[in-house]
Amino acid sequence: MNKIKSFSFKPMSVLTVQLLLIVVLCLSGAVLQGNGFLSMTHYHQVFFLTILFLIYFAMLYSFRLKGLLSHEDTAVTMMILLGVLLRLSYVLLSGLYDRQHDAGAFTGMGTDFINPGHIGYVEYIYKFHKLPDINPYTLFGYYHPPLHHILSCLWLQLNIFLGVSEALAFENLQILTLLYSCLCMVVTWRTLKLLKVSGKGMYIALAFLVFHPATIIMAGSVNNDMLTILFMSLTLLFSLRFIRDKSLKNLVFLALIIGFGMITKLNSAVLAIPLAIIFLMHFISVIRKKDKRELLTWIRNYAIFAVIVMPIGLSWIIRNLVRFSEKPGVPVPGETSPMYTEPFSLWERLGIPSLSQLHLDFPFHPISAKACCNTWAIMMHTSLFAEEYPTDLSDILLILCQVVFVLALIMAVLTAVLLIAVLLNKQTCLEDRVFLLTGYVIMLISFAAFVVIYPYTCSSDFRYVTICLMYISIALGLGNKYYLQGSGSSKDQCSQKGATKKAAPFLMHLINGGILAILLLIQIIYLFWERW
Incomplete structure (x- = not known):
């Protein structure tokens, strides 16, 4: 029994182990793509990944024999590890343009072309070292807030600095969304843990998100959807934390998460509405206490929240209003598109x-x-x-x-x-x-x-x-x-x-x-x- 206990993770070390596994495996994906994996035949690619999964299941069986899987944190970590391997395999077997949404294209530093789509958006920042100075509604995909594309550009430049070819560096853009998808699994686990879910309930609830095909496929996307989902999941987690611990620290975290979520994709702000209701409920309870000092403290705290979230979250909207007189919106294909549904009731x-x-x-x-x-x-x-x-x-x-x-x-x-x-x-x-x-x-x-x-x-x-x-x-x-x-x-x-x-x-x-x-x-x- 003592031997088994020595293998178990402590709560903080569990999170550290999970994050290390995710980062190492995501970086391994980039290394594999740069060391011949993409040039292998499909048969050899599948054979390599099969060996990887056999190693995983051998390790899982070993843990079971030692009784380690009786520890919930260990079992959860192994489930998340399997989720990472599934996502990594999908990314390695899917090209830059496979099953993408509004991806666009790139032509590289050798040309002065300005390409559309999310890939073109990243390429613009990479080529010209600045945000697009054109009306974002004149080129498809450029209307999106820029955080995801800036991070993608920085990752792209790091790849090229390390000697990776330009084509492979663009292929490696999927590694970032792979990372975001993997982190969502950890955030979901922390949220369930905060709600005191345990045992079989924890395993089934977490497995639902870990193995759902939507989060696996989106791990290979190059658009801003996966980072948006990560910020929204963090909003859920830290909102529930704030409900349990109404501190300035949690409020600041929420302001940063919502703000950065909004400059990734504006629809992430939708979770600010239920959070505002919680703020109002709390503020009313503070007023009812008739404690002047506490009231002033929370007026200050909520003011700090607003001072952080508003400049970050609204910066892209304000920029487009000031520079191009453009309000937030989405360019549409037109009424001749076969996707047009307006004629239906x-x-x-x-x-x-x-x-x-x-x-x-x-x-x-x-x-x-x-x-x-x-x-x-x-x-x-x-x-x-x-x-x-x-x-x-x-x-x-x-x-x-x-x-x-x-x-x-x-x-x-x-x-x-x-x-x-x-x-x-x-x-x-x-x-x-x-x-x-x-x-x-x-x-x-x-x-x-x-x-x-x-x-x-x-x-x-x-x-x-x-x-x-x-x-x-x-x-x-x-x-x-x-x-x-x-x-x-x-x-x-x-x-x-x-x-x-x-x-x-x-x-x-x-x-x-x-x-x-x-x-x-x-x-x-x-x-x-x-x-x-």
Whole structure:
């Protein structure tokens, strides 16, 4: 027993180990791409990665024999490590232009071309050593706030400084988004831990985000989506920390996170709305205390928050207003685009999707609005399979895709209900309930509004609401904690009606089984799907 204890991680060292593993493996990905991996045949690439996974599973088996996996922190670290390996493998097998959104292109320092898209945006900063001095709405992709592109440029320059070729340096842009995706797993774990989720609830809740295909595919993206999701997940974590410890330190962290999130992508500010409600609730409680000193302290603290977040978060908007008289917005393809959904009724776009919109026989996003214009159907298609529309899928894989899609539809409804149930549960504190529930609802409302304002099928892509995965992870964690692990007080448990008391554990087991089935089947599909 003493020997086993010597191997266990302490809370802070667990985080350190996880971060070190992530950084080392992400850098290893860059090294591999620069040392012949990309020039290997596909067979040899897959063989190399297979050896890597065999080493992992051998290590996992060794840990199990030694009893180390009985320690939750060790088991969680091994799960996160597997998630890192999956993301790393995806990045190594996917090129710079594979399954991207608004990627654009680069032509290198040898030309003076100004290229569109996120890659072109990064190249502009790299070439001219400044932010674009053109109207950002005249070239596609340049309207985005610049933080992601500045960080990408710095990473690009570091690669070139170390002797990496220009083409490979651009290929390595995926390493940054790989890092962001991996860090999201750690942030989710810390959030669940803060909510006192443990045991099987922790494993299932974390596994949902770790192995969900959306976060794996986005690890190989080169746009600003993954960094936005990281900042939004950090906003969730530090908001929950602030609820538990209302200190200036947590307030400053929140100001920096929200500010930097806004200069990555403006829609990250949506979580500032539920946070503002928490601020208001807290400030009212301070006023009611009638303590003048405490009141002045919190006026000062919230003023500091505003002084930090506003200049950072609004800087890109103000720059464009002052220099180009441009308000925030998104350039649109035009009414002639096959993605244009305006001719369809609001119910067809935002109502309950019909079977013809869901395409249960071939559950992939067809791009054209005539084939599918319903936001929720497109969201579900792209959550599992991105914007892939395979024409050469084998019959067996197609059947698996159909099964997974139907399961995902059922689980999407059940987990949404579960989220509401656990947040309305008496065991969830009032501030958590208000923050998480209003945040989730506002997220969906803002998504629906975005689809109406910009009526194109691409606006319904799941990537715009990927942060909802973290809400569902929280629902799974708290659901297991409340209904299966008996964390509530005996008074709370006795107050439950008999039927509810019996039904809740059954439904929770059903949801757990459904989630695990989806995660397992989707990994099998992607393993044998010859798309990379």
